[in-house]
Amino acid sequence: MSAEAPARPVGSPRRPGVKMALLAFCMLVFSVDYNIVYVALPEIGREVGFSAQSLQWVVSAYSVGLGGALLLGGRAVDRLGARRMLVLALALYALASTAGGLATEPGLLVAARVVQGLGGALLFPATLSLINTGFEEGPVRNRAYAVWGTAGASGAIIGSLVGGLLTDYLGWAWVFFVNVPLCVLAVAGCYAWLAPDARSGDSRAFDVHGALLATAASTLLVYGLINGPEAGWSSARTLTTIAVGLVLGVAFFAVEAKAADPLAPPxxxxxxxxxxxxxxxxxxxxxxxxxxxxxxxxxxxxxxxxxxxxxxxxxxxxxxxxxxxxxxxxxxxxxxxxxxxxxxxxxxxxxxxxxxxxxxxxxxxxxxxxxxxxxxxxxxxxxxxxxxxxxxxxxxxxxxxxxxxxxxxxxxxxxxxxxxxxxxxxxxxxxxxxxxxxxxxxxxxxxxxxxxxxxxxxxxxxxxxxxxxxxxxxxxxxxxxxxxxxxxxxxxx
Missing domain, CATH: 1.20.1250.20 (MFS general substrate transporter like domains)
Structure with a gap:
C-alpha cells in the first residue's frame, strides 16, 4: 500500500481535532462524575440518612457497577460499535444522575450510583477504542492520549472545586444534577462529529455465559474487597463473597477457553x-x-x-x-x-x-x-x-x-x-x-x-x-x- 495515500482508520473524521476534543470532553464527564461526590459526602450522610459506616457506599457503589461490568462493556463496544455504546453510556449517566439527585433514602442513591458505574463501564472502553482506531499510530495517537489524560486530570479539579461550591450554595443534589446538561451536550457531539459505527455483518452470537460469569465474578470480588473493612475480613459474608467471586472467575476462564467466540479471547x-x-x-x-x-x-x-x-x-x-x-x-x-x-x-x-x-x-x-x-x-x-x-x-x-x-x-x-x-x-x-x-x-x-x-x-x-x-x-x-x-x-x- 502506498505511503502517500494511507488508509484512514475506521471511523476517523475529517476534523480529527474536533473528535479529539469530544472524546476528551466525554472523559471529563467520567472523571467529574467519579470525583464530584467526595466533598458532598457529609451533607449527603445527614440529608439522606446514611450512617457513618454506610456512607462509604455512595462512593463504593459506583466502583461495584464499574468494576463488575467493564469486561462486558468492553466487548459490547467491540461487537456493537463504539459510538452506540458511548451514546448509551451518556444516557445512563444522565438518567442515573437525575435519579440520584432526587433520591430521598440511601437505597435509591446507592442504586443510582451503581447505574452510573454501569455507564462508566461503557464510556471508558468506548473512548479508548475510538482513540486507538480513529487516530494513526505515533505522535498523533500519543497526542490524543495526552489530551484524553489531561481531561481526566482536569475532571478531578472541576469535581473537587465545583462539588464544594454546589454543595455549599445549592445543596448536595446538584453534584448529581450538574451531570445532566454535560451528558446532553456530549450526546449531541457524538451524533455531529463521530462517524456512524460500521456495519460489520457479524452474526456471531454474543458470549452470554462468559458475560454473566465475568460480570458476576468481578462484581463479587470488588464488593467483597470494598465491604471487607466494614463487615470484617474474617466474617462469613466477606469470605463467602470473595470465595464465590474467585470460583466464578476460574469458571469464566474455563468457559472462555472452550468458547467459539469468547468474551475475552485467551x-x-x-x-x-x-x-x-x-x-x-x-x-x-x-x-x-x-x-x-x-x-x-x-x-x-x-x-x-x-x-x-x-x-x-x-x-x-x-x-x-x-x-x-x-x-x-x-x-x-x-x-x-x-x-x-x-x-x-x-x-x-x-x-x-x-x-x-x-x-x-x-x-x-x-x-x-x-x-x-x-x-x-x-x-x-x-x-x-x-x-x-x-x-x-x-x-x-x-x-x-x-x-x-x-x-x-x-x-x-x-x-x-x-x-x-x-x-x-x-x-x-x-x-x-x-x-x-x-x-x-x-x-x-x-x-x-x-x-x-x-x-x-x-x-x-x-x-x-x-x-x-x-x-x-x-x-x-x-x-x-x-x-x-x-x-x-x-x-x-
Missing part, C-alpha cells in the same frame, strides 16, 4: 503489553486510591480542614496532573517510549508517597505537604494514559474495547485490594472498638507507615515496565502483535 493474555499494563495499573491504582484517602484524612481529621478547604487543597495536585498528561507524557514517550513513561511514572508516584510519609505530622500545615502533592500529581497524570497506550498496543481494532475493559477491571480490583491492605496498615496501631479514643499522634503514625509501605510497593512495581518491548524492537519484531497489520500501521512504513 490469546489476549499472551499480549505482553496488555498483561504488563494490567499488572502495573493494579499496583498503581492501589497506591493512588490509598494516597487520596491518606491525604484527605490528614487534612480533615488531623489538620481540621473543612470539606471545601480540603477540595481546594486538592487543586494543585490536579493542576500538575494536567501538566503531566499534556506536556510531560508526550516528551517522555518520544524520548524513551511507553516503557520509559511507565517506569518513571510509577517510580515518581512511589517517591511521592515516601516523601508524604516523611512530612506528615500532628502540627504540620499544608505547605510542607505540597512538594509530595505536586510530585504525586505530575507522575500520576503522566502514567495514567501511558498504561492504556501499553494495553492497546498489541490488540487488534476489534479487541480494543475488551483490552481496555480488562485493564480498567484490573484497576478496580487493584484499587480495592491496595486500599484495603494499606488502610489495615494505617489502622494497625489503633483501637477500632466503638467509642474508643485514639490520639492524633497514633493516627498520624499509622498514616505515615501506610504511605511509606505503599510508596515502596509502587517503586518495586515500576520494574514491571521493563516487560514492555522498547520502541525499536517492537517495530522490528512482528511477533509483538498477533493481529494482521491495520491501516494505521502503514504510516510507519
Amino acid at each position: 490469546r489476549l493474555f499472551g499480549y505482553r503489553g496488555l498483561l504488563t499494563a494490567m499488572l502495573i495499573i493494579f499496583v498503581f491504582q492501589g497506591a493512588i486510591n490509598t494516597l487520596h484517602y491518606l491525604f484527605f484524612i490528614q487534612l480533615q481529621d488531623v489538620l481540621g480542614y473543612s470539606p471545601l478547604e480540603a477540595g481546594l487543597a486538592f487543586l494543585p495536585m490536579s493542576a500538575v496532573a494536567m501538566l503531566g498528561s499534556g506536556k510531560l507524557l508526550p516528551a517522555v514517550v518520544k524520548r524513551w517510549g511507553v516503557r520509559g513513561a511507565l517506569f518513571s511514572g510509577l517510580t515518581g508516584v512511589g517517591a511521592s508517597m515516601i516523601v508524604l510519609s516523611l512530612t506528615m505530622s500532628t502540627d504540620t500545615g499544608f505547605l510542607p505537604l505540597l512538594p509530595a502533592v505536586l510530585l504525586w500529581g505530575l507522575f500520576a497524570g503522566m502514567i495514567y494514559p501511558a498504561m492504556f497506550m501499553a494495553a492497546g498496543s498489541d490488540a487488534a481494532p476489534d479487541e480494543q474495547g475488551v483490552a481496555s475493559g480488562l485493564t480498567q477491571t484490573s484497576a478496580q480490583i487493584g484499587g480495592a485490594v491496595g486500599m484495603a491492605l494499606l488502610i489495615a496498615v494505617a489502622n494497625a496501631g489503633l483501637d477500632l472498638n466503638e467509642g474508643a479514643a485514639n490520639s492524633v499522634g497514633d493516627v498520624v503514625d499509622g498514616l505515615r507507615l501506610s504511605a511509606l509501605t505503599g510508596g515502596i510497593a509502587a517503586v518495586a512495581g515500576a520494574f514491571l515496565a521493563f516487560r514492555i518491548k522498547p520502541p525499536r524492537a517492537a517495530r522490528q519484531d512482528g511477533s509483538a502483535t498477533e493481529a494482521p497489520p491495520e491501516p494505521e500501521t502503514v504510516h510507519s512504513a
Whole structure:
C-alpha cells in the first residue's frame, strides 16, 4: 500500500481535532462524575440518612457497577460499535444522575450510583477504542492520549472545586444534577462529529455465559474487597463473597477457553503489553486510591480542614496532573517510549508517597505537604494514559474495547485490594472498638507507615515496565502483535 495515500482508520473524521476534543470532553464527564461526590459526602450522610459506616457506599457503589461490568462493556463496544455504546453510556449517566439527585433514602442513591458505574463501564472502553482506531499510530495517537489524560486530570479539579461550591450554595443534589446538561451536550457531539459505527455483518452470537460469569465474578470480588473493612475480613459474608467471586472467575476462564467466540479471547493474555499494563495499573491504582484517602484524612481529621478547604487543597495536585498528561507524557514517550513513561511514572508516584510519609505530622500545615502533592500529581497524570497506550498496543481494532475493559477491571480490583491492605496498615496501631479514643499522634503514625509501605510497593512495581518491548524492537519484531497489520500501521512504513 502506498505511503502517500494511507488508509484512514475506521471511523476517523475529517476534523480529527474536533473528535479529539469530544472524546476528551466525554472523559471529563467520567472523571467529574467519579470525583464530584467526595466533598458532598457529609451533607449527603445527614440529608439522606446514611450512617457513618454506610456512607462509604455512595462512593463504593459506583466502583461495584464499574468494576463488575467493564469486561462486558468492553466487548459490547467491540461487537456493537463504539459510538452506540458511548451514546448509551451518556444516557445512563444522565438518567442515573437525575435519579440520584432526587433520591430521598440511601437505597435509591446507592442504586443510582451503581447505574452510573454501569455507564462508566461503557464510556471508558468506548473512548479508548475510538482513540486507538480513529487516530494513526505515533505522535498523533500519543497526542490524543495526552489530551484524553489531561481531561481526566482536569475532571478531578472541576469535581473537587465545583462539588464544594454546589454543595455549599445549592445543596448536595446538584453534584448529581450538574451531570445532566454535560451528558446532553456530549450526546449531541457524538451524533455531529463521530462517524456512524460500521456495519460489520457479524452474526456471531454474543458470549452470554462468559458475560454473566465475568460480570458476576468481578462484581463479587470488588464488593467483597470494598465491604471487607466494614463487615470484617474474617466474617462469613466477606469470605463467602470473595470465595464465590474467585470460583466464578476460574469458571469464566474455563468457559472462555472452550468458547467459539469468547468474551475475552485467551490469546489476549499472551499480549505482553496488555498483561504488563494490567499488572502495573493494579499496583498503581492501589497506591493512588490509598494516597487520596491518606491525604484527605490528614487534612480533615488531623489538620481540621473543612470539606471545601480540603477540595481546594486538592487543586494543585490536579493542576500538575494536567501538566503531566499534556506536556510531560508526550516528551517522555518520544524520548524513551511507553516503557520509559511507565517506569518513571510509577517510580515518581512511589517517591511521592515516601516523601508524604516523611512530612506528615500532628502540627504540620499544608505547605510542607505540597512538594509530595505536586510530585504525586505530575507522575500520576503522566502514567495514567501511558498504561492504556501499553494495553492497546498489541490488540487488534476489534479487541480494543475488551483490552481496555480488562485493564480498567484490573484497576478496580487493584484499587480495592491496595486500599484495603494499606488502610489495615494505617489502622494497625489503633483501637477500632466503638467509642474508643485514639490520639492524633497514633493516627498520624499509622498514616505515615501506610504511605511509606505503599510508596515502596509502587517503586518495586515500576520494574514491571521493563516487560514492555522498547520502541525499536517492537517495530522490528512482528511477533509483538498477533493481529494482521491495520491501516494505521502503514504510516510507519
